[in-house]
Amino acid sequence: MLRKRSISRQVLDVTYAVVFVLLLLPSTLSGPYGSPAVVVLIGFGLALAVRRRSPRLSLALAWVLAVVQMVGGVLDLSADTAIFAILYCTAAYGDNVIRRLGLASAVGGGVIAALYLAYVDGNPFGSPTEEVYQEPRFLQFALLLAGLWAMLGLSWALGRLAYARRSAIESAHARELAEVHQARAEHEVAIEQERNRIARDMHDIVAHSLAVVIAQADGARYVRAVDPAAVDTALTTISDTAREALSDVRVLLGQLRHSQGDLPTPGPGDLERLFDQMRATGLTIDSSIDPTEVSLGAGTHLALYRIAQESLTNALRHGDPDRPVTVTIESDSAGVELTVRNSVLPRRSSPETSGHGVAGMKERASLAGGMCTATGDGSSWTVTAWLPAAGSSTKGIN
Structure with missing residues (x-):
């Protein structure tokens, strides 16, 4: 040969x-x-x-x-x-x-x-x-x-x-x-993961902000004849929401250009501000937050905020506006559990089949070391997420 x-x-x-x-x-x-x-x-x-x-x-x-x-x-x-x-x-x-x-x-x-x-x-x-x-x-x-x-x-x-x-x-x-x-493949995987993370953040920011803006604009259009002052309140809410969304989108675009910088991590007080913002759209929210302090990492805080934000946005878009949304946050030494339950109208589409929000919530919880479930029985929709405290191990959701 x-x-x-x-x-x-x-x-x-x-x-x-x-x-x-x-x-x-x-x-x-x-x-x-x-x-x-x-x-x-x-x-x-x-x-x-x-x-x-x-x-x-x-x-x-x-x-x-x-x-x-x-x-x-x-x-x-x-x-x-x-x-x-x-x-x-x-x-x-x-x-x-x-x-x-x-x-x-x-x-x-x-x-x-x-x-x-x-x-x-x-x-x-x-x-x-x-x-x-x-x-x-x-x-x-x-x-x-x-x-x-x-x-x-x-x-x-x-x-x-x-x-x-x-x-x-x-x-x-x-x-x-x-x-x-191998290094090239790891680099490509890291880039893909970063793109997915930015896509999730973009979805949460844009979907939430547009839902608030649409609700406020529709409400202002309906009440402008009988309550002109409500129009100013709605326009102020639209302006604040759009300005906040624009700021977050700019940070995301900066990450795409320079591969650096993070979105500001929401803290515990930001959840109350989120509830107030959603109430301003006409959504009725009954919230119950356990005062027990639990140490959560920055990533876990962000996941908790985004899951709550997406759940309330889905309730605004798909839920029954005449019934309240219940939000419960319970904490212990192992972690924090978030439960968001809202009524749904029979003729409206389920969040599970209408977009990528539910999958994004589950992925966020998984990346933070926790779990997230989203289930419906025809008359209500319930999102339950458990996120571990800093230094604790993952457990299941009861």
């Missing part, structure tokens, strides 16, 4: 092979083996030229040339130095099978070469007799085997080290790339 390599690397390999052949060609031509030795030299040059592009082909060609040397008795060993580079490349650039074949070639080839050089003496069909296992032939074989194993094994081991180093570098690069992708 041919490996994909850059053109410059392949040109370098071919150049190295050509230089190898040219350097050894004069001594090979002047040697006793003549043309067969030149053929072997050129064959090893070809094996060197493809050693990195195709380690499998290079190793197979080296074995064929080794067999040709032994069968033909071509003992010009200068060309055999190419085997070291070939074994290196089998370990450095080959797959698992080629690496194992390269190691087996280093071990088996060393044994065959040592046997051939020590016993055959250039006769490929010779057979050892009993005295070949005696001194000094056996000692010569042992020394040759040790030397060949050392050189061939070292070549293969260096290639294996090069492969391990290259794999480590590639793994490090892959890990760095994965970390970059």
